[in-house]
Amino acid sequence: MANVEVTENIISWEPLRLTHVKPSFNAQESALASRQDLWHKFILFGIGQFKAAEVLRTIIIACEPEIILPVMYKEENPNKSTFLTKCSCNAIENLVKQGLCLTLSNGQELHIDIILGYTDSQNLQLNPNRIIAQALYYRYEPTKKILNLDDFENEKSLSSIYCPISLPKVLHFVLRCTKMGILSNNRDSRLPVRELSLRYNQITSIIFFEKFFNYHLTKLDLRHNQIADVEYLRYFSEFKISELWLDGNPLCIKYNKCHDYIQAVKNIFPHLQKLDGIVIGMEQKFVPNIQSNYLRDGTNTCLIKQFVKHYFTLYDQDDRQVINGLYDRDALYSMTLGPVSNYVHKQLTKTFVTNRNLLKFVDYAKCQEFLLRGPEKIISALKNQPPTIHHFKSFHVDLLYEGEIHLAISVQGMFSFRDVNQCPPMFFNRTFIIMKKEDNEYCITNDQCYLDGTPANLSGNNEIRFELKSVPKFIPTVFSVSEKEQLLTFLHELTTMNMKFCHQYLEDANWDIRSAIATFMNMYTVNNVPPEAFL
Numbered sequence: 001m002a003n004v005e006v007t008e009n010i011i012s013w014e015p016l017r018l019t020h021v022k023p024s025f026n027a028q029e030s031a032l033a034s035r036q037d038l039w040h041k042f043i044l045f046g047i048g049q050f051k052a053a054e055v056l057r058t059i060i061i062a063c064e065p066e067i068i069l070p071v072m073y074k075e076e077n078p079n080k081s082t083f084l085t086k087c088s089c090n091a092i093e094n095l096v097k098q099g100l101c102l103t104l105s106n107g108q109e110l111h112i113d114i115i116l117g118y119t120d121s122q123n124l125q126l127n128p129n130r131i132i133a134q135a136l137y138y139r140y141e142p143t144k145k146i147l148n149l150d151d152f153e154n155e156k157s158l159s160s161i162y163c164p165i166s167l168p169k170v171l172h173f174v175l176r177c178t179k180m181g182i183l184s185n186n187r188d189s190r191l192p193v194r195e196l197s198l199r200y201n202q203i204t205s206i207i208f209f210e211k212f213f214n215y216h217l218t219k220l221d222l223r224h225n226q227i228a229d230v231e232y233l234r235y236f237s238e239f240k241i242s243e244l245w246l247d248g249n250p251l252c253i254k255y256n257k258c259h260d261y262i263q264a265v266k267n268i269f270p271h272l273q274k275l276d277g278i279v280i281g282m283e284q285k286f287v288p289n290i291q292s293n294y295l296r297d298g299t300n301t302c303l304i305k306q307f308v309k310h311y312f313t314l315y316d317q318d319d320r321q322v323i324n325g326l327y328d329r330d331a332l333y334s335m336t337l338g339p340v341s342n343y344v345h346k347q348l349t350k351t352f353v354t355n356r357n358l359l360k361f362v363d364y365a366k367c368q369e370f371l372l373r374g375p376e377k378i379i380s381a382l383k384n385q386p387p388t389i390h391h392f393k394s395f396h397v398d399l400l401y402e403g404e405i406h407l408a409i410s411v412q413g414m415f416s417f418r419d420v421n422q423c424p425p426m427f428f429n430r431t432f433i434i435m436k437k438e439d440n441e442y443c444i445t446n447d448q449c450y451l452d453g454t455p456a457n458l459s460g461n462n463e464i465r466f467e468l469k470s471v472p473k474f475i476p477t478v479f480s481v482s483e484k485e486q487l488l489t490f491l492h493e494l495t496t497m498n499m500k501f502c503h504q505y506l507e508d509a510n511w512d513i514r515s516a517i518a519t520f521m522n523m524y525t526v527n528n529v530p531p532e533a534f535l
Contacts, residue, residue, distance in 0.1 A: 205232030
């Protein structure tokens with residue numbers, strides 16, 4: 001009977017609330033916080049315009065050296081959000097010692113209330129350790145011994161668990177879970193990993209106080225993180241790392257000379273043979289360093305990829321009029337045609353009357369004439385060219401210049417003429433100058449196009465074939481923020497409806513102003529517009 005009463009006392013509990021108004025942590029609250037079978041609810045006040053990631057990172061850092069993993073983050077209103085977590089008593093005590101008040105990056109204060117024992121493990125059957133271990137199991141390739149932790153914070157299988165491995169304590173915890181996922185039979189063994197990839201994780205340093213990997217680790221990929229000094233990677237110096245990727249980290253721009261960069265890295269990784277895809281130790285043989293795509297530190301990678309795909313998808317449409325809007329009103333365009341030996345290519349390129357190849361000019365007065373200015377002339381010239389399809393997999397992109405409002409991009413690759421069968425592809429090189437405009441939009445201010453019928457990398461090689469796929473359909477989408485505001489104002493002035501209803505009508509019409517007006521008129525004539533639309 002006594003045993004039953006003890007069990008009931010352990011299971012039963014009453015939630016207790018810790019508040020930032022009067023932070024305290026007595027013995028009863030500490031006992032409840034120590035329960036590992038209970039979930040605690042965090043209520044956050046004063047989040048303002050901050051995104052969930054920054055708010056949660058601030059809380060996780062404030063709990064160190066203890067670790068918490070937030071789950072089920074929810075914004076209840078613009079100034080209040082909540083999440084659940086299981087954590088140690090010490091983690092909560094650390095927050096109470098700080099008055100349940102933390103400071104965000106801009107100096108804004110974040111206030112926290114904690115409901116201890118909000119619910120139990122029976123009501124919320126969620127095991128973060130097991131979910132993370134399962135995700136890691138599928139990210140490990142046992143045959144090649146590759147562990148891929150790229151962009152792990154956004155791993156879909158983690159569901160609502162926030163797990164930023166940019167924080168050393170969280171990365172340490174994840175690697176412990178990796179042991180559970182990969183080495184379920186012997187958790188004390190080191191991880192059998194040859195290649196470790198940690199790209200796109202905002203990592204600033206690697207600090208471990210535990211040996212996770214065995215001596216097989218030879219390849220390390222840390223591209224596109226926030227590592228400012230190679231010294232922050234000393235943990236890996238005991239391994240025989242022969243291949244290392246650091247491209248896209250702040251440390252890469254610290255060095256003015258390639259030799260200095262290589263030497264600094266080799267001081268930490270003495271067995272290194274390949275750095276950022278380049279075989280090192282070859283400098284004295286005058287072997288040039290070549291990269292397939294050069295996008296500097298990677299900060300504009302998404303923008304460049306989006307632009308390249310968007311532009312050439314539009315260019316390959318049946319009607320190139322859809323390109324209208326991409327060129328600035330004073331944009332310049334020129335096209336140069338290189339040597340063409342194929343008969344079909346020669347016939348097709350006769351339509352390219354704007355060829356500015358100076359070696360082909362007879363009348364140099366036309367040199368200025370073939371430098372097209374303005375979107376009307378440019379698009380008219382592009383529409384006269386035969387239908388094409390570009391082979392995106394053959395593309396190489398270089399970021400030539402990066403300024404505050406300008407980017408210079410060089411794109412080269414292969415394309416084919418769609419209406420011609422059994423015709424080899426042609427080579428192109430386009431150099432774009434794109435400029436940032438209002439509403440974070442970009443437009444082309446200069447476009448230099450070079451076409452070549454017999455590129456050096458394909459001459460004499462008849463084995464290369466490109467499958468002619470159909471052109472992806474393009475459905476033009478909407479407007480910028482300022483353009484939407486203009487449409488809203490116009491509909492408001494025309495109908496006298498308030499902005500809320502005007503926005504709804506335009507949303508339903510996919511921002512087609514004519515369709516929105518027609519819908520309004522049809523509903524207005526049958527008295528079907530609610531009175532509150534005019535309040």
